[in-house]
Amino acid sequence: MSESDAAHRLDASSDELDIAIETNLDEDDRLKPEFVSAVLDAVEAGRDEDARALVYPLHPADVADLIELTPEDRRAAVAAALGDLVSAEVLSELNDYVRDTVVDALEPAQLAELASELDTDDAVAIIEDLDKADQQAVLDAMEPEDRAAIENALSYPEESAGRIMQRDLVAVPEHWTVGQTIDYLRDTVDLTSDFWEIFVVDAAHRPIGTCQLSWVLRCPRDIAMTDVMKREQTLIPVDMDQEELALRFQKYALISAAVVDPAGRLVGMITVDDVVHIIQEEAGEDILRLSGAGDGDINEPVLDSYRARVRWLISNLLTALLASFVIGMFEHTIEEMVALATLMPIVAGVGGNAGSQTMAVTVRALATNQITASNTWRTVLREIRVALLNGVTVATLLGLGVMIVFGNPQLGAVIAAAMMTNIVTAGVAGASIPLMFDRFNIDPAVASSIFVTMITDSMGFLAFLGLATLAGLAG
Amino acid sequence: MSESDAAHRLDASSDELDIAIETNLDEDDRLKPEFVSAVLDAVEAGRDEDARALVYPLHPADVADLIELTPEDRRAAVAAALGDLVSAEVLSELNDYVRDTVVDALEPAQLAELASELDTDDAVAIIEDLDKADQQAVLDAMEPEDRAAIENALSYPEESAGRIMQRDLVAVPEHWTVGQTIDYLRDTVDLTSDFWEIFVVDAAHRPIGTCQLSWVLRCPRDIAMTDVMKREQTLIPVDMDQEELALRFQKYALISAAVVDPAGRLVGMITVDDVVHIIQEEAGEDILRLSGAGDGDINEPVLDSYRARVRWLISNLLTALLASFVIGMFEHTIEEMVALATLMPIVAGVGGNAGSQTMAVTVRALATNQITASNTWRTVLREIRVALLNGVTVATLLGLGVMIVFGNPQLGAVIAAAMMTNIVTAGVAGASIPLMFDRFNIDPAVASSIFVTMITDSMGFLAFLGLATLAGLAG
Secondary structure (H helix, E strand, C coil): CCCCHHHHHHCCHHHHHHHHHHHEECCCCCEEEEEEEHHHHHHCCHHHHHHHHHHHCCCCCHHHHHHHHHCCHHHHHHHHHHHHHHCCHHHHCCCCHHHHHHHHHHHHCCCCCCCHCHHHHHHHHHHHCCCCCHHHHHHHCCCCCHHHHHHHCCCCCCCCCCHHCCCCCCEEECCCCCCHHHHHHHHHHCCCCCCCEEEEEECCCCCCEEEEEEHHHHHHCEEHHHHCCCCCCCCCCCCCCCHHHHHHHHHHHCCCEEECCCCCEEEEEEEEHHHHHHHHHHHHHHHHHHHHCCCCCCCCCCHHHHHHHHHHHHHHHHHHHHHHHHHCCCCHHHHHCCCHHHHHHHHHHHHHHHHHHHEEEEEEEHCCCCCCCCCCHHHHHHHHHHHHHHHHHHHHHHHHHHHHCCCCCCHHHHHHHHHHHHHHHHHHHHHHHHHHHHHCCCHHHHHHHHHHHHHHHHHHHHHHHHHHHHCCCCC | CCCHHHHHCCCCCHHHHHHHHHEEECCCCCHHHHHHHHHHHHHHHHCCHHHHHCCCCHHHHHHHHHHHHHHHHHHHHHHHHHHHCHHHHHHHHHCCHHEEEEEEEHHHHHHHHHHCCCCCHHHHHHHHHCCCCHHHHHHHHHCCCHHHHHHHHHHHCEEEHHCCCCCCCCECCCCCEHHHHHHHHHHCCCCEEHHHHEEEECCCEEEEEEEEEEHHHHHCCCCCCHCEEEECCCCCCCCCHHHHEEEEEEHHCCCEEEEEEECCEEEEEEEEHHHHHHHHHHHHHHHHHHHCCCCCCCCHHHHHHHHHHHHHHHHHHHHHHHHHHHHHHHHHHHHHHCHHHHHHHHHHHHHHHHHHHHHHHHHHHCCCCCCCCCCCCHHHHHHHHHHHHHHHHHHHHHHHHHHHHHCHHHHHHHHHHHHHHHHHHHHHHHHHHHHHHCCCCCCHHHHHHHHHHHHHHHHHHHHHHHHHEEECCCC
């Protein structure tokens, strides 16, 4: 949070603020339903001032939550009633889909003014979602300097470092001392306050070292910056994908990092607070992708969710047809012994779940860069060993159960063998299919599930009905 | 990264370091397989010095990766060969399971020395995993001061703020000026260098404000700290769960935050670099829990993985038996028309996938605190609307297909109606079951899947076979 939004709020003493927070938020920092209702009721009744008084003490992130928790058809009214409490910072905290509703109600000039108040990265996040015409209208309404920064950011690919970096940073020449640096910081008025490291650059503006503020503060004034700085730096190429840079921040525990252009010149800085939500998103989206739920955002328009999900259900329908075809090959066997039809979904279903387990583990390990060529084979072998143990246990239980219930040892043996086969197949497929996709640079979370399900379903029916036929069970 | 580990490595100029990084790491910051093999070969051949020379330039996080990429049975040998390159910081970066192997090979005295070099939070992370006897041995071998800090941390519940906070922080009295603060920082020798904010405390050591280092640096010396600091702070109670505090860091974009005891006194500080991996873990674990894959760590011993997963497969076996029982009720119908057996898994399977989609969306929204009582009902309704659209599309396709292939319009109508019923059921169950578990404070990711699968399986067979029987298809 910057100083500016603190000014937004009551200059409450710490105690007063604690009370405000206690009243409005539950133990998970979520706005209480009573509070949300109180604001909505006030707006409904035309008591805008009351609504504003309620919202005034909130942190911008909580104002954003309030708008998200407001039913869609009342959001524009609530935003209008709150007026300038829906600050630039609130906009930048809003969910993308919800922001669209709010932003659509604003004039380009208003939006341009709001965007000018933000760091470039937050302004870009708002402007990049507009359609081309609106984008241009907002840019035209901005000051030339702000416009240039945003146009520059928009020239980089979406989700790249160039889009999320901020251009306001502190860089000093390598020949400066600590004292010169401190004087520069004190004397330069329009410098950002949101920085945690100072970059030391050479004459070509290439970063040669980085210096935590605490080191500057703790050194005598006459020490050279090059003696304080750390030479090892983790540099971020300006075209690096946000997922990769998030992993890099995490791996090296970075607070901020310099962004460099292809010539190695310092062009921006990324701070960890802008990376944290990327880490959260990227880590959370695998679960949505594996199930084919698209963006999986509860604020997404229903038609968009439908389009994303139905595509996957139709693919699933096709793979189910394959399984159905496998069953069809054994119609004669089933006619002879209809109990097989009763039991066959067990083999397919439990196998499918064993496959999901292995796939989830493999997809997560790939997403967190834990698997390389050095341990690929070992990972597959490990999954096979787990599958063998699982297979023996589940097959034994199922086989004994079926033998006792149906009084048919042969049927018990057949279903046990089929279950064992399918769980091991699930282990091999669940581990190797994501690894294969990753090798070909295809997102394993998106592509794997449909194939693994297809294999465990078909194999389940094939093994069970095939073995039953071979064993002459239906004869 | 602290200053100390920089000293570990080559004092390379930026250019040299870039080359080293380029040689050892691939584009995803993972160690190249060639490099790993070179180190392992050197250790194998007894050329420890060569191995050390290779590893010397690596960042501690990469040394940790190297040990993780080493096959399990060779890890102790590699760690022994690398000697003090396996620094305290490397230990703190290691995967929990892998660390156990390495730590087991160390004497308590060695471990105590390594732990003393670390921040309390990292030392605790290593020590908390030891068994009681080893823990005591290590603590006994430590300096009294370090021991007290770690014993204090261990007195808080696992995964609470008290475990992950660091005790080294900078707090100044409220009557100080900026100049006094800077002098104190310069003159106090044994102060931590890893801090990003200065806490201002009252006489009872309660934090009354916080001050970014950049603000201190940019203010004249005679300004009072209370005029620079921000009064609104996000305080972390010492017993807060790590998942909640991670969400709080994320929501309010914190770099560091004060940890307070129940009396409101400042007892520690948490910095965002310690929170980032919690965010990653918590966001990533839902996918593992939904599939019943336990911890889902590829370094987990096979037997532990087996135990975690087989439990879930057996539960799944029981729910599959229920579905099997449903089918059994219609044995007579199937005998009359065996095509029903061929088609029934389609209805159950596609319904199951529709349920997974809704469940994944709901579980993620709950995990990121997006759902409260204010929008619960709206979220369920939204999922039902998506389910209706999905249902109509998939049911139409399937119904028409079956009608054409089997030349039986009635069969087409029956399977379409069953598919529609099951997809809508899946939508309702997939949304409401996780919400219900969350309401009762049960982790929805762990508990939901088994129930949703049970419902979509049973409903799929019941709707299809039941409707077929009612329609007199088998007559």
